[in-house]
Amino acid sequence: xxxxxDPVILNLWHPIGAIAEAVPGAVQDTVLLEExxxxxxxxxxxxxxxxxxxxxQGPARVPAADRLPARSTYGYVWTSLGSPPAELFLIxxxxxxxxxxxxxxxxGVNVSAPRAIENFLDMGxxxxxHTDILGVEPHTEVKEYDVEISVDRDEILATRCRFFQPMASxxxxxxxxxxxxxxxxxxxxxxLYKSSPVDEARRDVxxxxxxxxxxxxxxxxxxxxxxxxxNEDKVIKRFQQTIFGQDKPILENQVPKRLPxxxxxxxxxxxxxxxxxxxxxxxxxxxxxxxxxxxx
Amino acid sequence: MITLYDYELSGNCxxxxxxMSFLRIDYKTVPVDFYPxxxxxxxxxxxxxxxxxxxxxxxxxxxxxDAQAILVYLASKYDPSGTxxxxxNPALLGEISQWLAFADGITSTASAARLHDALxxxxxxxxxxxxxxxxxxxxxxxxxxxxxxxxxxxxxAGHPTxxxxxxxxxxxLSEEGGIPxxxxxxxxxxxxxVKRIKGFTVMSGVFPAGPGKVAA
Numbered sequence: 001x002x003x004x005x006d007p008v009i010l011n012l013w014h015p016i017g018a019i020a021e022a023v024p025g026a027v028q029d030t031v032l033l034e035e036x037x038x039x040x041x042x043x044x045x046x047x048x049x050x051x052x053x054x055x056x057q058g059p060a061r062v063p064a065a066d067r068l069p070a071r072s073t074y075g076y077v078w079t080s081l082g083s084p085p086a087e088l089f090l091i092x093x094x095x096x097x098x099x100x101x102x103x104x105x106x107x108g109v110n111v112s113a114p115r116a117i118e119n120f121l122d123m124g125x126x127x128x129x130h131t132d133i134l135g136v137e138p139h140t141e142v143k144e145y146d147v148e149i150s151v152d153r154d155e156i157l158a159t160r161c162r163f164f165q166p167m168a169s170x171x172x173x174x175x176x177x178x179x180x181x182x183x184x185x186x187x188x189x190x191x192l193y194k195s196s197p198v199d200e201a202r203r204d205v206x207x208x209x210x211x212x213x214x215x216x217x218x219x220x221x222x223x224x225x226x227x228x229x230x231n232e233d234k235v236i237k238r239f240q241q242t243i244f245g246q247d248k249p250i251l252e253n254q255v256p257k258r259l260p261x262x263x264x265x266x267x268x269x270x271x272x273x274x275x276x277x278x279x280x281x282x283x284x285x286x287x288x289x290x291x292x293x294x295x296x
Numbered sequence: 297m298i299t300l301y302d303y304e305l306s307g308n309c310x311x312x313x314x315x316m317s318f319l320r321i322d323y324k325t326v327p328v329d330f331y332p333x334x335x336x337x338x339x340x341x342x343x344x345x346x347x348x349x350x351x352x353x354x355x356x357x358x359x360x361x362d363a364q365a366i367l368v369y370l371a372s373k374y375d376p377s378g379t380x381x382x383x384x385n386p387a388l389l390g391e392i393s394q395w396l397a398f399a400d401g402i403t404s405t406a407s408a409a410r411l412h413d414a415l416x417x418x419x420x421x422x423x424x425x426x427x428x429x430x431x432x433x434x435x436x437x438x439x440x441x442x443x444x445x446x447x448x449x450x451x452x453a454g455h456p457t458x459x460x461x462x463x464x465x466x467x468x469l470s471e472e473g474g475i476p477x478x479x480x481x482x483x484x485x486x487x488x489x490v491k492r493i494k495g496f497t498v499m500s501g502v503f504p505a506g507p508g509k510v511a512a
């Protein structure tokens with residue numbers, strides 16, 4: 001018996017753990033959509049995911065009927081409790097060989113997945129929450145940007161976003177106007193592209209993949225796919241963890257924890273264009289999990 | 297030169313960053329990938345601290361572990377005002393030591409709850425939260441009675457001591473472990489006073505004090 005009744009969410013791929021932190025053969029337990037799951041890498045390094053069961057102690061002994069769909073993509077194990085699509089959304093930059101690809105961290109956060117996505121899309125909080133890093137007063141204006149819901153790709157795209165950032169990444173050597181592009185290609189995942197301080201023709205990619213533990217708790221997996229030849233992995237991770245650690249209390253103090261989809265529930269401002277599109281997109285998809293749907 | 301082996305999200309490391317900021321001490325940082333890399337359990341780190349714990353501080357070859365011990369050392373050596381750890385006041389030193397031990401209790405309860413919720417540590421979360429509430433209740437009463445007597449800080453002095461620094465981080469971060477502070481008004485007022493000490497610095501998850509209120 002499944003605890004999530006939202007068919008759209010049940011049929012999605014969801015991330016459950018980072019490959020970099022998995023020890024081959026060792027079983028990890030986690031929770032997805034209120035279901036206890038176990039996963040491990042088998043002898044070939046391929047992920048095996050199953051519903052947790054005391055009799056099943058390792059990936060080699062999982063009865064076929066108990067196995068869940070599993071894939072290893074973008075450095076994470078993904079699974080589904082329903083019938084997932086053949087492909088996951090594409091991040092072509094992930095294949096570029098000169099990028100540093102890291103799981104910055106997986107953090108537990110006491111918030112719904114949609115609230116976390118909305119915060120990720122918001123630039124207005126940069127100077128106040130990420131002071132002297134992603135923003136600084138008096139550079140507080142969110143300039144006009146474009147948002148579209150791409151029908152053929154079924155994702156939200158926010159472009160022409162610009163923000164002054166004192167320290168945009170570990171590779172920065174001072175403040176700069178930074179260009180952003182945001183994609184929301186999955187109800188609980190978002191991909192951000194921002195100007196690279198080391199190559200003006202390319203962009204760093206930072207993605208947040210949210211694993212819904214239940215409607216009001218997530219495990220946030222943070223993928224970094226950046227251009228940086230100088231800094232150690234741990235320095236790059238530390239930068240992103242610092243940012244996320246600043247967001248965390250803001251996320252956890254959101255009331256209500258689930259995202260209200262009624263346009264009258266919370267008053268948006270012009271800077272919230274991408275959030276408005278996101279809420280509308282979730283409504284159009286008929287999503288009910290992690291949100292407060294519009295009353296019928 | 298002082299070197300701090302540091303993890304940004306560690307409240308115990310933050311204690312030392314706070315004191316060094318109050319004392320305007322220059323230091324350099326060696327980041328340790330505590331999570332997810334578990335670098336504090338790596339071979340090179342265990343040579344520095346066989347307990348496999350952060351923080352560690354190296355001052356020209358003197359290597360010390362344990363946040364409270366390092367607070368004692370730094371304040372004794374680098375505080376010209378002699379107020380953070382007043383070496384000539386036995387009664388006050390006794391009080392400070394008492395609250396440094398209390399701070400360790402906050403670490404094993406409130407910090408444990410935070411590690412459970414955010415970093416998936418396998419702790420008994422109900423025990424951790426109940427333990428933190430018990431300590432917060434004791435500290436709240438202590439601070440409340442202190443306020444009645446005109447005392448603003450944890451120990452009996454007209455100025456903050458390292459006891460305040462030792463207790464502050466895992467109290468201000470307690471909500472990340474599901475431990476709200478609304479029932480501890482004296483603790484909340486004290487947190488605000490700590491944030492207004494000259495030289496105060498934040499860490500991820502801690503915000504500066506709001507603008508001061510003008511008396512009506």
